[in-house]
Amino acid sequence: DTGVSQNPRHKITKRGQNVTFRCDPISEHNRLYWYRQTLGQGPEFLTYFQNEAQLEKSRLLSDRFSAERPKGSFSTLEIQRTEQGDSAMYLCASSPRGLATGELFFGEGSRLTVL
Amino acid sequence: AQSVTQLDSQVPVFEEAPVELRCNYSSSVSVYLFWYVQYPNQGLQLLLKYLSGSTLVKGINGFEAEFNKSQTSFHLRKPSVHISDTAEYFCAGGSYNQGGKLIFGQGTELSVKP
Numbered sequence: 001d002t003g004v005s006q007n008p009r010h011k012i013t014k015r016g017q018n019v020t021f022r023c024d025p026i027s028e029h030n031r032l033y034w035y036r037q038t039l040g041q042g043p044e045f046l047t048y049f050q051n052e053a054q055l056e057k058s059r060l061l062s063d064r065f066s067a068e069r070p071k072g073s074f075s076t077l078e079i080q081r082t083e084q085g086d087s088a089m090y091l092c093a094s095s096p097r098g099l100a101t102g103e104l105f106f107g108e109g110s111r112l113t114v115l
Numbered sequence: 116a117q118s119v120t121q122l123d124s125q126v127p128v129f130e131e132a133p134v135e136l137r138c139n140y141s142s143s144v145s146v147y148l149f150w151y152v153q154y155p156n157q158g159l160q161l162l163l164k165y166l167s168g169s170t171l172v173k174g175i176n177g178f179e180a181e182f183n184k185s186q187t188s189f190h191l192r193k194p195s196v197h198i199s200d201t202a203e204y205f206c207a208g209g210s211y212n213q214g215g216k217l218i219f220g221q222g223t224e225l226s227v228k229p
Contacts, residue, residue, distance in 0.1 A: 042219035
């Protein structure tokens with residue numbers, strides 16, 4: 001399977017715990033995006049990387065959220081001291097190098113439930 | 116501000132009937148437009164995209180959309196739907212100076228009934 005891979009697919013945690021999600025993009029894609037999707041809503045942009053550089057962060061990304069892409073390949077999204085409002089589907093997407101045509105290739109998402 | 120608005124949150128339709136899902140965008144996201152489909156517990160799959168050129172765009176599964184600059188719309192249509200088309204549909208837009216970031220609409224739930 002050469003698509004975008006995310007894990008874990010599901011995570012249930014207690015409020016206050018830390019969680020980390022991993023995304024493996026399509027291998028030749030240099031841009032990687034994180035989105036958050038809550039029930040009944042469209043995906044909301046969180047942040048994106050070009051290679052290892054984090055080029056933009058949304059205001060939705062509070063200080064408890066941190067994303068990394070250390071070698072320009074896979075990326076991690078960590079949420080510290082989780083809150084019930086963090087419950088959502090976290091989607092990762094990638095796009096190829098060069099002039100962006102805009103098409104994003106999405107993974108199947110990581111669903112977080114905070115109890 | 117950039118925005119994409121889907122005018123209907125739910126669209127119920129009978130099998131084999133035509134359907135139109137409506138999408139309007141702000142001019143700042145007019146460079147390229149997309150429709151994605153999401154089945155339950157899955158990621159988003161691209162249905163079709165408009166980058167430039169012909170304003171009528173054909174996609175997978177018999178869907179098509181028309182880019183209308185004067186009305187800032189990008190409505191999705193299918194002449195005859197199937198039960199398997201039941202899913203959530205998202206309109207999205209972006210521009211080249213935004214790093215490839217897409218702005219999504221709120222989604223339209225298409226429910227096809229037998």
